[in-house]
Amino acid sequence: MGWGGRNWDSLVREAAEAVAHAPQVMRNRVPRNSSVRPGALGVGKNLPTAPRPFRKMEGNGSIDMFSEVLENQFLQAAKLVESHLDSELQKLDQIGEDELELLKEKRLAALRKAQQQKQEWLSKGHGEYREVASERDFFQEVKESEKVVCHFYRDTTFRCKILDRHLATLAKKHLETKFLKLNVEKAPFLCERLRIKVIPTLALLRDGKTQDYVVGFTDLGNTDDFTTETLEWRLGCSDVINYSGNLMEPPFQSQKKFGTNFTKLEKKTIRGKKYDSDSDDD
Known part of the structure; x- marks a missing residue:
């Protein structure tokens, strides 16, 4: 319901996979002899494969990239959870007063029956x-x-x-x-x-x-x-x-x-x- 065919577990799994494959992603994002700095490339674009091994990025660029991937994944998961909760709240809002009253009466009837049964047991010496x-x-x-x-x-x-x-x-x-x-x-x-x-x-x-x-x-x-x-x-x-x-x-x-x-x-x-x-x- 509003989860795009995925649930929370799948989203968390995707985030973990993104972290595990981040070095490979970054190798694929920077072509040989490219003048474009790694930080200027967008997430998820199709990039040529670099034949040379992955080299450590300047400063904290590698850590920042990992953080960006995680942030995007968990932000998407949070939005889907919020959407699901909104949908459930909307269902409750759509319940009419008659239906709510019926549910209330059923609950009260069950409580009265349980109380009557308890009193009957006590009158027969139960409870001690x-x-x-x-x-x-x-x-x-x-x-x-x-x-x-x-x-x-x-x-x-x-x-x-x-x-x-x-x-x-x-x-x-x-x-x-x-x-x-x-x-x-x-x-x-x-x-x-x-x-x-x-x-x-x-x-x-x-x-x-x-x-x-x-x-x-x-x-x-x-x-x-x-x-x-x-x-x-x-x-x-x-x-x-x-x-x-x-x-x-x-x-x-x-x-x-x-x-x-x-x-x-x-x-x-x-x-x-x-x-x-x-x-x-x-």
Whole structure:
């Protein structure tokens, strides 16, 4: 659009080529036995080739010629950029008041919808990491929300406290997901039904169904010092939060270093048998 078939990169490239070939240009500009001084020749004219080698020009003539070539190239580029911006501004000027009003209304409607959704989530207990007192409360909480992360914990397991800290942070960040914790001593039926054998375990649910589990810290780098970002990535892999990062690149430095070959898991309702033989992580 108004760039004469060239863009900024091509113009900069032309300027660089002009500098690189400046000695050759100057050889071609001064014929043998010519009485015309080099500084009097115009840029871009067809000149005879001089058979003798290029000789240094008097004073700063060579430097001045380089500067002239660069100045012309970048001046042309600046003019084209200015022309492009003028064209875009002209487009904005041509938008009618009705169109602007329509765009404004769409934007306001989107903001109102987002605010309503936020208030709905908050009214259902999203935005904070909470403990549910019983199995009945758990089922009610899960029924109300599309996405739920529930931490099955035990007071005597110190790694549960590590998870508590990270989950409290993520609950405030990801309002779209409800974050809960449930003491396994108060939920024997639920632990049997969900086959919870390792403490801590995170149950990841969508639409009332268990999608996946995070068992212990294996998927978190197999270390107690994993970051909140690592847990966030793992939850994003199961699509129980709106994750904006790259799911193919775990935040921890090296999967081999931590002894895990975890990759994004397929959605599933119950946990695979590989976890059934694990023991408590007290």
